[in-house]
Amino acid sequence: MTTYITTPIYYVNALPHIGHAYTTIITDTYSRFRRLCGDDVRFQTGTDEHGEKIAQAAEKEGCSPREYADRISNAFRETWPLLDVAPDHFIRTTNPEHIKVVQALLQQVYERDDIYFAEYSGQYCKGCERFLTDKELIDGKCPDHLTVPDEVSEQNYFFRMSKYQDWLINHIKSNPDYITPERYRNEVLSFLSEPLEDLCISRPCSRLTWGIPLPFDENFVTYVWFDALINYLTGIGWPDGENFDKYWAVAEHVIAKDILKPHAIYWPTMIQAMGLPPYKKLHVHGYWNVDETKMSKSIGNVIRPGELVDEYGADTVRYFLLREMSFGRDASFSTQAIFDRRNADLANDLGNLFSRSLTMLAKYADSIVPELDKASVTEDDRLLVDALEKMVDEYRQCMDNFEFHRALQAVWEIIGMLNRFIVTNAPWELAKDAAQAGRLRTVLYFLADSLRLLALVLRPVMPTAAGRMAAALGVEEQLAKAVLADEGCWGKMQSGTVLNTGEALFPRLDKKTAQPAAPEKPAKAEKKKAKEAAAPTEEQDGLISFDYFGKVELRVAEIVAAEKIAKADKLLKLTVKAPEERTLVAGIAKHYRPEDLVGLKVIIVANLKPAKLMGITSQGMVLAAKEKDADGNERLVLSTVAADIAAGSRVA
RNA sequence: GGCGAUGUAGCUCAGCCGGUUAGAGCAUACGGCUCAUAUCCGUAGUGUCCGGGGUUCAAGUCCCUGCAUCGCCA
Numbered sequence: 001m002t003t004y005i006t007t008p009i010y011y012v013n014a015l016p017h018i019g020h021a022y023t024t025i026i027t028d029t030y031s032r033f034r035r036l037c038g039d040d041v042r043f044q045t046g047t048d049e050h051g052e053k054i055a056q057a058a059e060k061e062g063c064s065p066r067e068y069a070d071r072i073s074n075a076f077r078e079t080w081p082l083l084d085v086a087p088d089h090f091i092r093t094t095n096p097e098h099i100k101v102v103q104a105l106l107q108q109v110y111e112r113d114d115i116y117f118a119e120y121s122g123q124y125c126k127g128c129e130r131f132l133t134d135k136e137l138i139d140g141k142c143p144d145h146l147t148v149p150d151e152v153s154e155q156n157y158f159f160r161m162s163k164y165q166d167w168l169i170n171h172i173k174s175n176p177d178y179i180t181p182e183r184y185r186n187e188v189l190s191f192l193s194e195p196l197e198d199l200c201i202s203r204p205c206s207r208l209t210w211g212i213p214l215p216f217d218e219n220f221v222t223y224v225w226f227d228a229l230i231n232y233l234t235g236i237g238w239p240d241g242e243n244f245d246k247y248w249a250v251a252e253h254v255i256a257k258d259i260l261k262p263h264a265i266y267w268p269t270m271i272q273a274m275g276l277p278p279y280k281k282l283h284v285h286g287y288w289n290v291d292e293t294k295m296s297k298s299i300g301n302v303i304r305p306g307e308l309v310d311e312y313g314a315d316t317v318r319y320f321l322l323r324e325m326s327f328g329r330d331a332s333f334s335t336q337a338i339f340d341r342r343n344a345d346l347a348n349d350l351g352n353l354f355s356r357s358l359t360m361l362a363k364y365a366d367s368i369v370p371e372l373d374k375a376s377v378t379e380d381d382r383l384l385v386d387a388l389e390k391m392v393d394e395y396r397q398c399m400d401n402f403e404f405h406r407a408l409q410a411v412w413e414i415i416g417m418l419n420r421f422i423v424t425n426a427p428w429e430l431a432k433d434a435a436q437a438g439r440l441r442t443v444l445y446f447l448a449d450s451l452r453l454l455a456l457v458l459r460p461v462m463p464t465a466a467g468r469m470a471a472a473l474g475v476e477e478q479l480a481k482a483v484l485a486d487e488g489c490w491g492k493m494q495s496g497t498v499l500n501t502g503e504a505l506f507p508r509l510d511k512k513t514a515q516p517a518a519p520e521k522p523a524k525a526e527k528k529k530a531k532e533a534a535a536p537t538e539e540q541d542g543l544i545s546f547d548y549f550g551k552v553e554l555r556v557a558e559i560v561a562a563e564k565i566a567k568a569d570k571l572l573k574l575t576v577k578a579p580e581e582r583t584l585v586a587g588i589a590k591h592y593r594p595e596d597l598v599g600l601k602v603i604i605v606a607n608l609k610p611a612k613l614m615g616i617t618s619q620g621m622v623l624a625a626k627e628k629d630a631d632g633n634e635r636l637v638l639s640t641v642a643a644d645i646a647a648g649s650r651v652a
Numbered sequence: 653g654g655c656g657a658u659g660u661a662g663c664u665c666a667g668c669c670g671g672u673u674a675g676a677g678c679a680u681a682c683g684g685c686u687c688a689u690a691u692c693c694g695u696a697g698u699g700u701c702c703g704g705g706g707u708u709c710a711a712g713u714c715c716c717u718g719c720a721u722c723g724c725c726a
Contacts, residue, residue, distance in 0.1 A: 183657060187724055190655060194725080257723080286723095326665080329658090330722080337664085344678065348691060356688030363687075409666095412677085423693045428686070504689050 002041075003034040004247035008255050008263075009046040009091060009231050012072035013053045016079045017295065018288050018333060019256060021305035022321050026285065026404065027254045028085040029322060032460035033399045038483040042247050044235045045080070046091035047073040048228045050221075052203075055210040065210045069094055079305055084314045084463045091235045093212075093227055101234040102227055103215040105274055110216050114160045114273045115201070117217075121153030157202040157220060164269035165196040171268065177281060179264055180402070181328035184257065184284040188264040199266060201226050229267045232279070251279040257286055283402050286330040295333075300553055300606040300620075303333055315462035316342045316506070322404040322461055343508055349415050350454070351506035356422065357447040358472060358501050364431050365444050367499040369474075372445045373438035380424075381446060385490045387417055388453055392488040395457050404461075411457055418450055448473065449493035455479060456487055465505055472502050554623075554651035555606040556641055557582070562594035572597070574622065578606060579648030582619040588638065603639045603651050 007027045010020055024045055031043035049069040058068035077090055109115050122131040132149055141148055169192050172178050179185040202220040211221030236243040255263050268278050290301045308317045320338045325331035361367055391414045398407035430440040455469035456479055470476040474497045557578035574584045605621045623639040
């Protein structure tokens with residue numbers, strides 16, 4: 001069998017976060033799993049680097065778009081090895097080969113008359129850099145920028161997507177597995193129940209130059225879809241690379257739900273217009289929330305994979321992400337949750353099982369896998385063998401269906417059984433009685449072989465830890481090239497194999513060194529109240545710990561704009577750089593004039609939950625000192641910094 | 653506004669086509685073991701299965717309706 005599995009190419013407007021990491025770890029785990037099944041596997045990831053946002057970001061930093069894209073692309077490329085992610089190919093949309101392929105395909109579709117030129121006009125918002133529909137406007141204004149959009153008429157190229165609508169509906173309906181899980185398939189079908197519009201695929205060079213020029217009109221560049229999505233073809237050598245035929249037929253894409261539409265609608269119709277067979281499957285997963293709120297740059301709660309790896313190690317991070325999220329649904333990340341999984345599942349259950357088994361094999365068998373004593377095998381032992389082989393079956397099925405959490409559940413059930421097996425058989429008691437020597441050998445053999453199976457099935461999920469397990473069991477070479485169908489059954493551990501003891505697999509993390517525990521989660525009925533109140537729990541003596549203080553993220557922010565808020569006599573709306581742009585609402589209108597504030601560098605709380613004041617969402621809080629004079633008049637002075645320092649600097 | 657998903661133990665969730673006293677893990681309490689990373693094993697629990705109505709001999713499971721959260725579309 002052959003497997004071609006891809007992550008999306010990530011847009012280089014932001015550094016990798018936990019969501020990118022999840023998609024990529026899943027894809028890596030799946031590709032390792034398919035290899036374990038004996039497949040010829042190709043795993044591709046990469047970066048998407050064209051577009052207005054990148055050109056702007058580069059300009060802001062005073063570098064070329066290329067330099068900017070290089071930098072962020074590298075950040076992605078360098079993140080993956082930290083997570084034990086090993087793609088076979090890392091593609092960049094700025095690669096010359098990719099540009100060539102995009103142009104060739106555009107030309108091909110153009111010649112088939114599936115791309116046409118047309119004029120349209122609409123409400124263009126300069127702030128959003130896009131056309132807004134009438135329904136989006138509020139009082140004729142852009143809801144985000146509160147400006148009246150310009151009536152702009154523009155000529156552009158369009159892809160005849162509507163032509164393929166019926167084909168697509170039919171294809172999805174007759175291939176139930178084309179889009180999974182089902183909820184996303186339903187979403188797509190429901191979207192397709194309305195007439196599809198043709199897709200605008202160009203931007204005039206006057207508005208965008210950081211893109212791939214249309215081969216048939218040099219005044220335009222292609223806009224995102226005919227650039228980014230095509231990476232899946234470029235990466236395997238379209239049109240006639242030796243890999244192309246082999247891999248395209250089995251292409252599977254993994255995405256997060258935010259890019260469902262381009263992948264489930266635009267992409268299949270594009271492929272159809274290119275005269276290629278459709279990709280095989282689309283796997284769609286949900287979002288990671290952080291402490292039950294959305295992760296976003298402006299809230300400042302973005303989780304960086306690198307930091308997690310530093311604290312917990314790649315194996316724990318991978319295990320946690322795969323185990324905690326039910327594929328397809330949203331899940332919640334919290335420091336408490338990863339800490340608990342690490343200690344309960346990895347240190348206590350798996351790590352300790354491994355360590356106690358190896359110790360007993362050392363003590364009672366000189367670290368040499370003993371010969372099984374057939375006469376002493378009991379009915380319970382046979383049930384254990386059944387359970388082990390059933391586990392491998394279920395694991396295989398779940399992994400195939402992208403139900404990673406269930407696969408791991410099945411493995412952990414076995415881990416529990418093995419811990420019970422040890423207690424019921426009490427090898428330390430057997431060791432005291434010479435007459436039980438045969439039974440002791442049997443029990444120890446069972447442990448050694450079960451651990452071998454665990455090391456085998458955990459390899460795709462936790463490559464490093466599983467490798468260490470295999471090495472300690474003396475079967476590293478045996479497992480490194482193992483195929484699940486051969487090695488995934490009972491009794492493959494050779495007696496006489498010499499074991500090596502090593503360090504603990506997953507040392508238990510100490511609560512003191514870990515992040516402070518999250519406050520008790522409020523009962524469901526009270527959640528709302530708690531959200532509104534959200535008063536920090538103070539320590540009884542009125543003092544807070546350093547860790548507790550560390551939760552407050554203070555940053556230097558430069559005020560770039562300030563204006564009065566109509567109908568509010570105390571509030572000012574501030575736009576600050578910290579270093580990203582944010583909107584803050586501050587109750588300082590009685591003390592400061594807007595024009596005096598611009599350019600000032602103040603200190604803000606950057607990770608405060610956003611709050612809506614007078615209809616404006618405030619993404620943080622400005623710090624200020626307050627005093628009352630003798631007459632009882634309030635005086636308020638903004639906190640600032642004693643010398644010039646870059647906007648966005650952390651204050652601690 | 654339209655469509656859809658979700659709502660089950662303190663927390664995270666499992667409960668297939670309706671069928672015995674509603675389950676698992678974590679957290680909590682108590683007891684046991686000593687091979688082990690203060691680990692492991694056992695016991696104990698608590699549930700108006702979101703509310704209301706209906707179908708049925710029988711509903712967490714099906715139907716209607718309301719509420720809440722979320723998503724897609726407009």
